[in-house]
Amino acid sequence: MKLFTKSFICSCAIVGAAISLFAAPSAHAATDSSSVKVQVNDDLVQFPEVQPFIDKAGTLQVPLRVLSEKLGYQVGWAKQGDEVVVTLMNKEQSIQLTTDEEKAIVNSKLVELESSPTLLEGSTYVPLRFITETFGSEIAWNDANKIAIVEQDGKTHKPAWIAPPPAALAAPVAKIVQPSVSAQIIQAATTFKGTPYRWGGTTPKGFDCSGFVRYVYEAKGIELPRTSVQMYDQAGTRVTDLKAGDLVFFASGIVNHVGIYIGNNQFISSTTSVGVTVDSLASSYWGSRYVGAKRVL
Numbered sequence: 001m002k003l004f005t006k007s008f009i010c011s012c013a014i015v016g017a018a019i020s021l022f023a024a025p026s027a028h029a030a031t032d033s034s035s036v037k038v039q040v041n042d043d044l045v046q047f048p049e050v051q052p053f054i055d056k057a058g059t060l061q062v063p064l065r066v067l068s069e070k071l072g073y074q075v076g077w078a079k080q081g082d083e084v085v086v087t088l089m090n091k092e093q094s095i096q097l098t099t100d101e102e103k104a105i106v107n108s109k110l111v112e113l114e115s116s117p118t119l120l121e122g123s124t125y126v127p128l129r130f131i132t133e134t135f136g137s138e139i140a141w142n143d144a145n146k147i148a149i150v151e152q153d154g155k156t157h158k159p160a161w162i163a164p165p166p167a168a169l170a171a172p173v174a175k176i177v178q179p180s181v182s183a184q185i186i187q188a189a190t191t192f193k194g195t196p197y198r199w200g201g202t203t204p205k206g207f208d209c210s211g212f213v214r215y216v217y218e219a220k221g222i223e224l225p226r227t228s229v230q231m232y233d234q235a236g237t238r239v240t241d242l243k244a245g246d247l248v249f250f251a252s253g254i255v256n257h258v259g260i261y262i263g264n265n266q267f268i269s270s271t272t273s274v275g276v277t278v279d280s281l282a283s284s285y286w287g288s289r290y291v292g293a294k295r296v297l
Contacts, residue, residue: 037161038062039149040070042205044160052148060148062128071152073135077124084124086117090135097126106134158195158204162188162219181220182245182297186262189216189276193268196275209257212270213247216260222296228258236296245297248281250289261293 036052038045050063068075068088076087083099096105102116111134117126129139132150140149140156145163165179165187179187189212198206202215210228217224225231231247232255239246248267250257259269262278267286270276279286 035146036060037145037147038067039147039157039160040067041151041153041155042157042160042203043070044147045070060128062148064124064126067128067150071132071135071137071150073131084117084119086124086126088126088131088135093135095131095134099124104130158192160204162191180245182243185216185220185245185260185297186268188219189260189262189268190278192216192276193278194275195270197270197272201270207270207276209259209270212276213258213260217296224296229255231258232292232294236294239293239295242293243295245295247294247296249291249293250286251291252289255291257289 036054038047038052045067047063047066049066052060052062054060064075064086072090074089076089078085078087080098083101086097086099088095088097093107097113097117099117099119102113104111104113113127113130115127117124128148132139132152137150137152138154140151141147142149142159145159145161147159147161149157149159151157164184192204192207192212195204195212196206197208198211199208200211201207202211204215207215210224210226210231213231214224214226225234228249232249236247242248242261244261244263246261248259248261249255250259257269257271259267259279261267261281265281266278267281268276268278271279281287281290
């Protein structure tokens with residue numbers, strides 16, 4: 001992960017027909033509306049109306065209203081002639097920006113902007129990096145999963161969403177082979193190796209054993225019960241011929257641990273001792289506690 005050094009711009013939807021009348025065509029037209037996501041700390045931001053996109057200049061644009069609610073900013077706007085004045089505030093600072101002006105007012109001081117706010121199709125776009133860094137939050141870019149991560153708490157965070165492997169390019173006489181769902185699940189699970197254990201944890205900030213398994217499968221559209229006991233009792237079909245992607249269960253009196261079988265007599269799980277790690281079913285510890293497997297794929 002590296003600091004995202006591209007110029008960011010996030011979009012604020014301005015409600016009201018009066019504002020739309022002043023929206024003019026712009027060179028910042030969208031070229032990609034689906035490949036980029038935004039994350040605040042460990043949480044993936046959901047955009048119910050307008051999605052983030054990268055424009056023709058390679059600039060990330062994000063709907064400001066949703067992001068501001070997520071970050072706790074107060075947002076206000078006012079029409080000033082043909083332009084719109086946007087004000088953002090938190091408990092410590094305020095930022096005032098005007099469309100088509102390359103300067104902002106931060107706590108009554110004039111500051112130069114890398115990119116001016118602009119009106120486009122009824123929405124006001126303002127520089128995200130300038131706003132978040134002014135308010136004290138760095139942005140990191142995870143290129144593998146195309147996620148801009150706002151580190152509001154000042155800590156480094158893993159991506160909250162894992163991109164599926166890209167499809168192979170078709171050869172003249174070869175078929176395109178898509179990875180199986182089980183292969184995708186195992187690939188996703190291994191990216192979390194080293195994630196710390198957290199009792200009751202269900203996010204990349206920290207997992208318990210069933211929270212980890214459920215998180216990985218849910219990302220592929222497969223819902224599982226919350227606890228290892230419920231998974232053992234309710235999910236899938238019991239099997240003895242283990243295949244990659246099967247759930248494996250362990251007990252000390254009662255079922256109290258679950259992992260994902262990855263092949264070669266190995267499985268991955270979130271353990272109380274070292275967090276997410278790969279272990280062997282043949283080890284003296286796990287082998288003596290193994291009670292069976294369930295197939296859910």
